[in-house]
Amino acid sequence: MITDRLTNQSRTIFDTIQNATKSMANGDSITLDALAQQVAEELNMKTTEALPFVRYFAHQTEQDNLGFVRNGKNGGWVKGAKPNETKKTSKKSSKATIIEV
Numbered sequence: 001m002i003t004d005r006l007t008n009q010s011r012t013i014f015d016t017i018q019n020a021t022k023s024m025a026n027g028d029s030i031t032l033d034a035l036a037q038q039v040a041e042e043l044n045m046k047t048t049e050a051l052p053f054v055r056y057f058a059h060q061t062e063q064d065n066l067g068f069v070r071n072g073k074n075g076g077w078v079k080g081a082k083p084n085e086t087k088k089t090s091k092k093s094s095k096a097t098i099i100e101v
Helices: 002-022 032-043 047-060
Strands: 067-070 076-079
Touching (some): 002 032, 002 047
Antiparallel strands (some): 067 076
């Protein structure tokens, strides 16, 4: 049955992704394209077929603190919990105005 075949194939892809990321140390990162290529080579499939699974895995792991997606030039999937963001404070000093009545 096609449902069983697709379910098994999806499970195999996700298991391969987990095995590929298991050897990474916390804080290590990999681009999603590179991870998809690694998974595709291991399973003898096209990178374009593996990429949607890799993207889904990457975006779903943040809630379990397994890893998170970082955007930008040095973006990709980073293993480990997402660090807390520090809020930048303004350099302008706030001046209180005193009004006499």
